Amino acid sequence: MRHKHKGYHVPTISLIIPAAGLGTRFHQSSGAAFSKSRRRDSKLFYDLAGEPVLARTLAAFAEIPEIREVVLAVSPGMRSEIKRVLGRATCQKIRYVTGTETRAGSVLSALRRTSPSSEWVMVHDGARPLVTTAAIRQLIRGSVGWDGVILARKVIPTIKRVLRSDGRIESTVDRSTLYEAETPQMVRRSVLIKAYKMNPCALQATDEAGLLESIGARVRVISHDGWNPKITTVTDLFLAESMIQNSNPTCTRTGIGFDTHRLxxxxxxxxxxxxxxxxxxxxxxxxxxxxxxxxADAMLGVIGRGDIGEWFPDKDPRWKDVKSGVIVEKVLAESKKTGWLPYHVDSNIILETPRLGPYKMKIRRRIARLLQLPIEDVSVKARTREGLGAEGEGLAITCQAVVSMKRIQIAEGDIRKRRS
Structure with missing residues (x-):
């Protein structure tokens, strides 16, 4: 089934979360790290900065409208615990299948339960809780014209090829074309089904990209610099918690703007x-x-730089009849200097007439261009005052804006700088 929004084809996606693994390495690494009361049957239920690992994994996908369904491949007995930790409302949107001992087997079980109307399948490890909505959207945008697309990181460490027998180094591998495959991995549903049928070793595959490669399908890498680890050991869990706790208190701020003009x-x-x-x-x-x-006022509030009346006074002839887009661009430039970037805008326009329905999409596009944002991160709402007050009598217009901003350093995910 195809969905279109004004000429843009929106893909339909089934999300598969393989979550049936035993977590053997995690439990072997735990030692005395957790008291008996804090131990869990699955690493997906361990607390990560106040939320279960699985809940954080699913959270980033909740904001992706292209995802029409979620299929979890779990081990027997996990469903009741999942419903307990995720809550009833979330679990009503999830389908469950019984997973297998291998990742590929679990994905195949889930694939069989996905809707035939889904064009794409997106597979994501249940133990990768730090994937971002931005990375998922980047993956979706990059899928056009391909059979599959995966999130990956360029290999940074020096890689050696060694002899298995005695550990002697054979050579140093050229890493310029090497990438570490991660998830999500997004593949065409029909192509993945074909790969499972054609590859006799399909159930030993370690990822979907490998399966598609085996039948000659076209798969591309979307490179990113963020931090998207798989929780394999207790150390991974502690590092992930540290990153969340260190970034959350200062990485985002919200500003509120308000303006009224006579008509x-x-x-x-x-x-x-x-x-x-x-x-x-x-x-x-x-x-x-x-x-x-x-x-503009909301952005100035975030960076603590006063208001637009101070920056663009009405007694200064330089700003006479200036386009307000120039004002926003100058405030954005100042925000960047102080280390802040907008990532979401919500706004209200209070105006009796004219009706703004036909113009809201144009307004969203223009604001998105000014702030260098995806259009889905700009919200414009319009309402009347039902004939009440200055706006209702057609004497004035009032606008409200809430702008969310993030530190540039955190937004770029430059983990290496933070560790150096």
Whole structure:
């Protein structure tokens, strides 16, 4: 089944989480790290910064509308514990299958339960809880024209080829074309089914990309610099918790912006950088774009730099009739200097007339371009005051904006710098 949004083909995806492994290496590494009361049957149920590992794994996918279903391959007896740790509402959206001793076997069991209407299957390890929504979206965007696409990291350490018998080094491997495969791995459902049928050793495959390679399918790598580890040992769990705790207190901030302008005849009505046909427009020293002013104010609030009245005073002739997009660009540049970037915008436009439904997508696109964001990270809502107040009487327009921002250092995921 195909879904389209104004000419853009949106893929339909079934998410498979293989989670039936015994976690032998994890339990062997735990030793005295956990008291008897804190031990769990599966590493997926261990607490990671206040949430079970599996809950954190699933959280990043909850914001991806292209994912139509989730199929968990679990060992017998895990379902009741999953429902307990995830909550009833989440579990109602999940299908369960019984997994096998091998990863490929578990994926095959889940694949058989996926909807035939799904064009794609995305497979992600249940024990990779730090994958980001941004990385998943990058994977989806990169899938166009390919049979499969996987998340991977460029190999950094020096790699040696050795003899098995005595450990003698044979050679140093050229790492310029080497990548460490991770998950998610996104593959066409029909091609994955074909690979399982054609490859007699399919159940020994360690990942979906390998299966597709075996039948000559086209698979590409999406390289990233983030940190997306698989929790294999207790040390991995502690490192992941440390990263979450170190980044969360300071890596994000939220600013609130608010702006009101009188509406008068003879002025253009600008909203989000788009001219809206209207008999009245905003009165202001600049072009009077209340929405962009609210967004700029919210960003200044995040970086602690006052408000736009201080930066762009109405007595300064430089800003007379200036486009408010220029104001937003200057505030964005200042934000970057201080180490902050916007990653999401939510906004309200309170205006009696004209109706803004036909223009909201244009406004979103313009704001997304100004802030260098994907359009899905910009929300624009419009409402009336039902004839009440200055807005309801058509005398004024009010805009509100909430801008979420992140530190550039954290956003780039530069783990190596943090460790050096």
């Amino acid at each position: 008068v005849p003879g002025r253009k009505l600008w909203l989000g950088g788009i001219a809206i046909p209207s008999p009245k427009g905003s009165l202001g020293h600049s072009d009077g774009d209340a929405l962009l002013h609210a967004i």
